[in-house]
Amino acid sequence: MSRGRGVAQPDGRHQMLRKKALVVLLPLLFMGYLMACGGEESRPIDGTPTARPAFGREAPGWRQVRTDFGVTDSEIKLGQTNALSGSVSFPQLTTAMRAYFEKVNREDGGVCGRRIDLVAEDDQFSPTASLEKARKLVLQDQVVALVGDVGTAPVTAQVQFVNDPNGDGRKDDGVPHLLVITGASAFNDPDRFPWTSGFNPSYSIEAPAMARYIEENSQRLAGKSPTEVRVGVLYQNDDLGGESLAAFREAFRGRIVSTQSYEATAPDINSQLANLRAASPDVVVLFSTPRAATLALRYMKSSGWNVKAVLDYPNGVGSVQGALGQDADAMRGASFSVYMMDPAVDGEKAPMREHVRIMQQYGGPPSQTFSVYGQGVAEIMVEILKIACQRGDMTRKGIMDAHDQVQGFHPSLAQEGVTVTLGPRDRRAFESITMIEIQPDGSARVAGTYGR
Incomplete structure (x- = not known):
């Protein structure tokens, strides 16, 4: 008996033979799969075969060492x-x-x-x-x-x-x-x-470095002498913001006209930014993380607030640029503190x-x-x-x-x-920062290195 367009259907004997073949073949296929998984090569994400290294006593470079927790032979x-x-x-x-x-x-x-x-x-x-x-x-x-x-x-x-x-x-x-x-x-x-x-x-190194950068470049940033520059500060309400603000206050010779704190998980910071704007600062310093920095730069762009922004190193150029997306031009004119290369600058x-x-x-x-x-x-x-x-x-x-x-x-x-x-009395890996400025064309300019 046939169905459709003349395609023969298997009878009972053929179905029995097919089942027996599957019983024999499936274990063999599974064994082949296991052998492939346990072979001598693995493939990284780009698909290039890479020999799987051996670890343990037979590995090149293996040494007998004293251990207590978390270290085995392999x-x-x-x-x-x-x-x-x-x-x-x-x-x-x-x-x-x-x-x-x-x-x-x-x-x-x-x-x-x-x-x-x-x-x-x-x-x-x-x-x-x-x-x-x-x-x-x-x-x-x-x-x-x-x-x-x-x-x-x-x-x-x-x-x-x-x-x-x-x-x-x-x-x-x-x-x-x-x-x-x-x-x-x-x-x-x-x-x-x-x-x-x-x-x-440390924030006690970075904040004074940012103060020094503003003072040394006061004429270019604000058209004023170092002691005349008006600065507003937006800071996260934790040790990051508090310690940075205290160190900045101690180091800065100009005028701090407003300080506004925000909670790290706050949904928006518009009221703090409005308060800063009302104080008419020449420069706004951000001791924050990328989420708040993104909100601040977007606010400045959308409201037409033409003020110089100086951001601390938790606000990496690439991170803020990515978060801003199509509003990335809001970064132009801003200055960033960095201590390592940044993909957006050093790509x-x-x-x-x-x-x-x-x-x-x-x-x-x-x-x-x-x-x-x-x-x-x-x-x-x-x-x-x-x-x-x-x-x-x-x-x-x-x-x-x-x-x-x-x-x-x-x-x-x-x-x-x-x-x-590093040493017994020196427990901080990095102790200097570099200030970079985002130019009107989106390129970056190194403005100086500060710190120890």
């Missing part, structure tokens, strides 16, 4: 807390760190013959959640170190625990708490927090092209400010691990001791001539 386990979701979030930093670590794993054989793994926990920028996640990473996951934890308020919530996880008042059994992403000066205090170090310049430089390759090949985010920060943190961490391996000690204390041996290291995406030196 793995180095690091931890991080970051706002991976929520209204204030920085997932690109974590993704970029993982991409760079994977580049080191794939192309360099890891460190000390061991692959680097990063366990990241989402704290949604909540201090309470940050402490909870840090406790999990230390006590449950037993990472050898925390690296690149993000945000002043979240880091403040966890710093006591990480430096004294047993709660016994002793500071000799902490957990390396390295290269935290906050400029709060409290985290460059080895007497109180001997296991903690900072990545970016054609060889280190930035290599950064783009790494991010694309190993699952990183599109190149932007926080991807640069992420790779910078990861590069310094790899240097610390290499020193620990050479010293034969990858215990938590060994990692901390290795951190204090970093001397004259130049992260590939740092500004030209900038190096990182």
Whole structure:
């Protein structure tokens, strides 16, 4: 019997033979799939075959080292807390760190013959959640170190625990708490927090540098002498904004005519901006993060407020440009504080092209400010691990001791001539900033470098 256009239908005997064939073939196909998955090659995102490196005692560069937590013969386990979701979030930093670590794993054989793994926990920028996640990473996951934890308020919530996880008042059994992403000066205090170090310049370095920049360029920015310049300040209502404002007040010789605070999660800041405008400043300084900076620049553009904006380094050029989208021309005339290269400014430089390759090949985010920060943190961490391996000690204390041996290291995406030196009394990776100005045609001009 046939149906349709003369296509013969299988009878019962043919159906039975087909079922038997499937019973034989399916296991063979599955075995072939497993062999393919476990083969000697894997493919990065760009599809290029890459030999899967071996880790462990047989790996090139493997060394016997002292260990306690988070380091095995084949793995180095690091931890991080970051706002991976929520209204204030920085997932690109974590993704970029993982991409760079994977580049080191794939192309360099890891460190000390061991692959680097990063366990990241989402704290949604909540201090309470940050402490909870840090406790999990230390006590449950037993990472050898925390690296690149993000945000002043979240880091403040966890710093006591990480430096004294047993709660016994002793500071000799902490957990390396390295290269935290906050400029709060409290985290460059080895007497109180001997296991903690900072990545970016402290606000007490940046704010005076911004004040000096305005004073040195007062005629060009405002047509006035340094002591006559009128400045308004928009600042985030936390340690970022508060510490920056205090340091700026102390350093600035001109007139501060208005200061307006806002909450990090506020839906809009129009009232604060209107108050600033009413004070008729020549320059508006922003101690903020990209969301507020974007709102401020859009407000200035839409309202026709022709005022000079000077933004702190949490407002990376690329991040603000991306957030502004079709309103990116609102950045023209603004000045930005930076301490590393920025994709929007340095996109054609060889280190930035290599950064783009790494991010694309190993699952990183599109190149932007926080991807640069992420790779910078990861590069310094790899240097610390290499020193620990050479010293034969990858215990938590060994990692901390290795951190204090970093001397004259130049992260590939740092500004030209900038190096990182760390030590028992120096727990801040970067200590200088560069001011760049966005020109009317959208290009960038370097206006000077300030700091230590």
